[in-house]
Amino acid sequence: MAILVTGATGNVGRNVVRQLVEAKEEVRALTRSRHPVGIPDAVRAVTGDLMRPESLTDALKGVDRMFLFPVAETAREVVDLARQAGVRRIVVLSSGAVTAGFDSDFHLPVERAVEESGLEWTHVRPGEFAMNKLALWGPSIRAEGVVREPHPDAAWYPVHERDIADVAILALLEDGHRGRAYTLNGPEMLSHRRQVELIAEAIGRPIRFDVVSREEAREIYREQGGFAAASADFLLGIEDYSGGETDPQAFEEFDDAAAGPVPTAEEATGVPARTFAQWAHDHARDFLPD
Structure with a gap:
């Protein structure tokens, strides 16, 4: 079958x-x-x-x-x-x-x-796909060696797409996962600035981090098209998950660290989740000019 x-x-x-x-x-x-x-x-x-x-x-x-x-x-x-x-x-x-x-x-x-x-x-x-950063930052890194972001200290646990696939494979091929819902994150909380540093280390080139306003970032993402344009308002905290208007102050005051420990693929696989540094290494060529 x-x-x-x-x-x-x-x-x-x-x-x-x-x-x-x-x-x-x-x-x-x-x-x-x-x-x-x-x-x-x-x-x-x-x-x-x-x-x-x-x-x-x-x-x-x-x-x-x-x-x-x-x-x-x-x-x-x-x-x-x-x-x-x-x-x-x-x-x-x-x-x-x-x-x-x-x-x-x-x-x-x-x-x-x-x-x-x-x-x-x-x-x-x-949770947050590490691949989002390739869609958002890849064009400007390849063209100019720069990332333009309004929230350098915003942080979360970006997850490697291969960790997601690993859990899906187990659930498809093995018994014992019926009726389970696996929430997956990366193993480390990393700020946007630190993520850019890790990408720079992976590609062996410096990447400048320019702090811009949320409105400037919105225009940048919209001009890029694709995922960046479609997701700009949500990723920048302008809209909530369902497309409703957000409270800008609440977004600014959100305490990332208050989330506490988050689950990773290890719960299902028994293997430590892949780090963002590994993800950056796996996708280093994608951040380099053709």
Whole structure:
């Protein structure tokens, strides 16, 4: 029986695909493109779109486990189709925002759809992706060797995408994870300034840190397009997780250290979580000019 990986070319999905291939599992990679980039030759790429559940019929044939990228709008239809096709286990790529109680619109509906299906389920809830920093800071580091940020001392625990994939793989391939929700963070609280220093160490080049206003940063991210533009208001504390207006003073006064210890992938894997320094080393070439 096959394992269907949705979001197969994403930051987490492509690592899930790779590890399943290494485990010699039969893998199907769902993509919206008829000519996907980065799918291993050993993997059957299937075309489909989670926003159009009817497009998944062929992809689900003969599948018994699925890694589900979160699309709240169609989650119940997709899960129902999976159940009818014979899928017995679903691992959801969710968010640590669900654990914190901030997310009721995006990932939580997907979790509930899976839980209420009667299928085996596991939720993987990453916090801040380390990869966000490549999307936000990569263009200016490559072009100018500079990061422009309004909050140099803001800090959190960025998580390596491979840690997220490791937990997903365990939940897909092993028993003992049914009904579990794993919240994943990185092992160290690091300020934005320290993260930039670690990236500089990894690429062997200095990176200047320019403190700019929140409005200036917003314009920079919007001009970059993609993830940076789409997420600028949330990442800069202008909007909350659901798109509502925030209290700027509350954002400024938020005490990162008050969060206390946070869970990492080690809870599931038994292996220490990867550090941000390791992530920076793994992605050093991505921060360098072509």
